[in-house]
Each structure stands twice: as structure tokens, then as C-alpha cells.
Ligand code: ADP
């Protein structure tokens with residue numbers, strides 16, 4: 099695992115600046131939730147960390163290494179999106195193994211990683227199925243499995259539960275937290291859902307219109323919101 103640092107990061111699309119100098123420190127092994135209304139810049143920030151979007155100004159570090167110019171494949175991270183697309187024509191096991199196969203891992207190496215990941219995620223009995231034979235929650239677990247088998251230094255999640263129904267979303271929150279307890283991988287989790295943030299985060303970063311409004315533990319934000327926006331968003335009286 100590794101720490102992650104954003105130092106005064108800016109992002110413009112053409113003439114429009116959408117991130118106005120964002121600084122965030124994430125410790126090794128922390129589960130940090132970036133929360134804020136739609137359009138505030140959460141996904142853009144995550145994509146910059148993944149190397150999918152270039153950085154207009156400032157620095158992004160993984161560990162003590164500035165990664166601004168590093169291609170995605172050289173960043174030791176794994177990302178799970180809202181619209182996780184599984185490969186429909188290969189089995190669950192093969193979906194999970196795909197990135198390892200691309201890297202030329204041996205059959206025994208692949209097995210040694212897929213098996214325990216499947217066990218953690220409760221997918222062992224489903225390894226031979228195809229994605230169309232799975233429920234939404236099972237598919238989401240496979241998407242997480244694909245990330246886990248890579249054993250990255252950092253997990254990035256962009257609204258991974260938004261496509262699930264309300265009940266499943268609640269149980270998956272607990273599952274993801276349990277997973278983090280076991281693996282202790284540094285995690286940056288993006289959501290617009292304040293309840294998800296409050297229940298899952300070690301540390302919450304509240305964003306609004308391309309800036310960071312406040313950083314703190316769920317309790318700190320609830321008890322001592324810095325301003326009306328945070329108070330309103332987190333749902334406590336200012
Ligand atoms: P969030 O994930 O918090 O909903 P985004 O990071 O997706 O927000 O978007 C932040 C802002 O940047 C929005 O105003 C969005 O319209 C704009 N934006 C995102 N991607 C692009 C793009 N490729 N081109 C132009 N504008 C973009």
C-alpha cells in the first residue's frame with residue numbers, strides 16, 4: 099500500500115477550470131471518501147490519479163513519487179467504476195484473471211490470486227459462470243475481484259454502488275468495509291451519497307464546485323462543520 103497526495107491540483111477543460119487547487123493527503127491504508135454534489139470534480143480528480151486525465155497544474159503523488167507524467171499502466175492502482183463492464187463471453191474466473199493473463203502470469207500464479215480473492219468475495223461457487231448468469235451484486239463483486247487480484251497499492255472506486263438497488267447498496271457498504279479491514283489497501287472512494295461517506299470513511303473530503311470545503315473524520319464533520327455547505331451536505335445543524 100502507499101500514501102496518495104494531491105498538491106494544489108488544477109484541471110481545466112479548454113478555457114473552463116473545474117478544479118481550482120485541490121490538496122488532499124491520504125495515509126497508507128486509509129479509506130478516504132471524496133463526497134460532493136454531482137459535477138463538483140470528484141471523478142476528474144480520481145481519473146487524474148489513475149492517469150486517465152492529464153493534470154493542468156499541481157502535483158499528484160503515489161507514495162513519495164510524483165506521477166503526473168506516468169502512464170496508467172505504471173501506476174500501481176486498480177479502479178472500479180459505476181458501469182463496471184465484465185467481459186460477457188468469458189467466465190467469472192477468467193474475468194478476474196484477465197489483467198494477470200495480459201501481464202503473462204503463469205497458470206499457478208493466477209490460481210493463487212484468483213482463489214483467495216473469490217473466497218473473500220463469496221464468489222467461489224460462481225467461478226465457472228458467465229456474467230449474464232449473475233445478479234447485479236454478484237457482478238459488482240466480480241468487478242471488485244478483478245481489482246483485488248492485481249494486488250495494487252491503491253484502490254480507486256468511482257460510485258461503485260450507484261447501479262445497485264437500495265437494499266443491496268447497504269449490504270455492499272458493509273462488505274466493502276470488511277474487505278478493507280482484511281486487505282488494508284489504501285482506498286479512494288468517490289460518492290455523491292453522504293450516508294455512504296459517513297458510514298464508510300476513515301476520513302471524508304467534502305468537495306464543492308472544484309474545491310475542498312473540509313477534510314475530517316465523519317464525527318468531526320458532523321460535530322464541527324466549517325461552513326453552511328458542509329453542514330447542509332452532511333446533514334447536521336451548523
Ligand atoms: P463529479 O464526478 O463530481 O460529478 P466530474 O469530475 O465528472 O464531477 O466533472 C467536474 C466538472 O468537469 C463538470 O462541470 C463536468 O461537466 C466537467 N467535465 C468533466 N469531464 C469533462 C470533459 N471531458 N470535458 C469537458 N468538461 C468536463
Ligand code: MG
Pocket residue numbers: 140141142
Ligand atoms: Mg463522477
